Amino acid sequence: MIRIWLGASLRSTRWQVSGSQDSRDLLLQPDQGLVVAFWHRSLTLAPALWFWATAHEPRLRLRVLISRNADGLLIADAVRPWGIIGIHGSSSRKGKDKGGAAVMRTALRELKDGAFVAITPDGPRGPAEDVQPGAVALSRLAKCAVIPMGLACNGIHLPSWDRMLFPLPFGRGSLVAGAPLFQPDAETLKKALETVSQQAESTVRRQNFSIMDRLWAIIGTLLAPSLTIMFRLRVHRGRELPDRLRERMGLGGGVRPNGKLLWIHAASVGETLCARPLMDDLLARQPDLKILFTTATVTGAEIVATHPEFGKRVLHRFIPHDVPRWFGRFLKRWKPNGAVFVESELWPGIITACCRQNIPTMVVNGRLSDRSAHRWAKAGPLARRMFSRLSWVAARGAEDATHFRSLDASPVYEDGDLKQDAAPLSCDEQELKRLKALIGDRPVFVAASTHPGEEDLVLEAAAIARQRTPDLLTILIPRHPSRGAELAQQFGLNRRRSQGQDPDATTSVWIADTLGELGLFYRLADSCFIGNSLAGKGGGHNPFEPLRLGIPTATGPLMTNWREAMILLQDYLHIVRDVATLAEWMTTAHATASTGELQRSVVSKLSPRILETLER
The missing domain is CATH 3.40.50.2000 (Glycogen Phosphorylase B;)
Structure with missing residues (x-):
């Protein structure tokens, strides 16, 4: 019954795998020999990591250090049909031999043969999140990398010494891989595990729907007929293109290009011009990158159309309004690997949808005036939840950064004004x-x-x-x-x-x-x-x-x-x-x-950070 419940819960959970690219690459290499460490409270979630890894590389072999008590034997029996083999034993306590020496010899032999060995450094009896000698000794004797893992999902904390998490079906989950550690000491391993665990738990919290999220979605749905009428009026006034009106509802033509696709959104002309040097630099740094550029105005679209890569590596669409069904169509068609919002064009439903689709969302040249920050603050939990879901914000300066931080955005960088990178305005x-x-x-x-x-x-x-x-x-x-x-x-x-x-x-x-x-x-x-x-x-x-x-x-x-x-x-x-x-x-x-001395490159800070975020 435990196996059935865990299998149904873990396989129906929507998992986001992120963190160190080096570690993720190592986790997909057979015959590598790795130590994978995570807190004991996450033990029930470990099969999710195994499901992900073997889906990419079936030749992987996993061994898990599990205690010899009844609970340990029960867990081992539950996960064995999934190819997760237990090695039974734990550190000696009060002079009593619990098989620690034997399990260490077996684990070292398995590592030498190229298997992965998973270990809970604070198990099996704690104290919770306190690294025991066994994990450190194994990493040093094996002389191989240790991958610290953070695992979290929607579930129930059991009343055990470590508050073990028991997963629930159809929820959200996060697997975060820390950077590889080579023969770490206990303090280094503990800090790494704390960091990735906090990141995983924070990701799950951001992805979950709140009452305010549902209320916003309902409001957007109810307003959809009125927005449709507004589109028709804007067409009559020359502010919309009749043949592209369907794009406002997430419809219209266009095929997602193969490879990595970055979505950049700028409201109008000023923001589009501001994003131009960043777009050029990203295209130059990564030749296989494609960019989907959206604007809210026709004038912004006209600026994008002048780009030399337009129609090839740069595509344009009008952004749909913040109606769940409309924006859902947009994401389903384009499936961007990341989203970059220029300045302050942020909508709660859009940010929530990106977060729930595991799309990292970044803000560049972040602008938030006193008036805007005050208005967002009045929105209370809705605003704070939206800003907390952003992957990171690059603010124009200290004042804007302070406003973003006050609304729970994190991390917030102070890179400077992207407009300082803009080329001189062109002319005929x-x-x-x-x-x-x-x-x-x-x-x-x-x-x-x-x-x-x-x-x-x-x-x-x-x-x-x-x-x-x-x-x-x-x-x-x-x-x-x-x-x-x-x-x-x-x-x-x-x-x-x-x-x-x-x-x-x-x-x-x-x-x-x-x-x-x-x-x-x-x-x-x-x-x-x-x-x-x-x-x-x-x-x-x-x-x-x-x-x-x-x-x-x-x-x-x-x-x-x-x-x-x-x-x-x-x-x-x-x-x-x-x-x-x-x-x-x-x-x-x-x-x-x-003002030649005022010219500085904000782009050189932003581009590497954006590309690194896409790789997570």
Whole structure:
């Protein structure tokens, strides 16, 4: 009956095998001769490791050191039909011979013949998690590697001295292999076992469904009809592609490529550009790697489509909404080996689904403002559970890292801002040459990525500036190009880039309402201002982009999303606080900005960590 229960429970459990790749490779080599160590409380789970290993390599042989008492004999009888052979005996206690010397000789002989010998260093009578002399002596006499294993699954702790875990069927389980140890001392072995056991138990906790997880899934399911209607409205407004609408529900074409597939998700244009150098580096480091890149916006998709590997090693899909059935389809089709989320585009149901599918989830360039962190904190257990399920977070700086840690994310690294790795914004050189010839010697001021309420201030400042510099040309670039017509009507402006209208000698304000040409307009500028920083809630936009091109740059004081960068760039950025100071900035001569010393490679830290995580 014990055998039937253990077999049904362990085989119906969904196991995740992770940890040291070297150890996992050793566990699949026949005739190797290895000592496999785990705590006595995990003894009932050991067959799961054996099932996994023999499924890959049937020639493996396993021996388990088990005590000679009635319990030990019962366990040995239960597991023997699975090819797990017991070696009976244990360390002598109070002068009483319990077969320790004989079992050691037998174990050494088996190791020499290439078998694996499993041992519980704290068994058979404890104290729990206290390494006994037998395990250390065996590893030294055998002169072979010791693999510390952490084993955990959904189950019941029995009222024994070690609180032995009795597995339950249809649950989640984790097998974590520690790095190989060669003739370790007792303290080294104990620390290694504690580490892998904690990792295994933490993995199982993260994978289990909570009441909040179920509630979120129900809410997503109930909202699905409304989301479908919203898609249709977005198509009507030009914000969705009609022929790719099914991708939002996890449907649509596409075949998963063979080999390792990394899923990278970026919300829109800024995050996509931010991820570009990381994607390039990953593709260069691992030639057989394929990347599935998802975005939430059409504009982000257009950026991905410009990649030279697009359609070959880089594929694009729109991310499905956080509806269990929709996202389940997505994972079933693509089966990514790992997921990378850029900045702060995180959804509880999506993270939970990845965790339950054993897909490591990573966050790069992690951004979490005071406001966002406060909102997540209000979500309570739902948020904390989501953040605790992340494999790791690479935050932009100390403040973001603190916010992630406060929500139980771990580990959290402070690698710096990935935008520092971005190449200078590109532009059409022929078009740049043409516009420069058209504009001539006129001074040019660029107001980039402006938001509603800011255009009023920028145009008022430009009017003041033209009193001192009558031929000043102001290029107004709204954050959302679709607002171009609205701005032209509101302010009586008659020149728009999207309509093919160039500025002439009488044009004082030119609306640049096109996508992907910011690099072109920055190269025309004598100075610039970055929007979303002077009015409203603010938050700011990327200050590295114009500075990298040598453009003197100003921002408003509301750069809350870029506090770390503002400290780094304090000697290079100018702060304007109102219309008067902005007008003065427009008409003042500035030296060319130089921030070459600020360029640093965050990518060189992230890429190896991502690839290492995929191998676990």
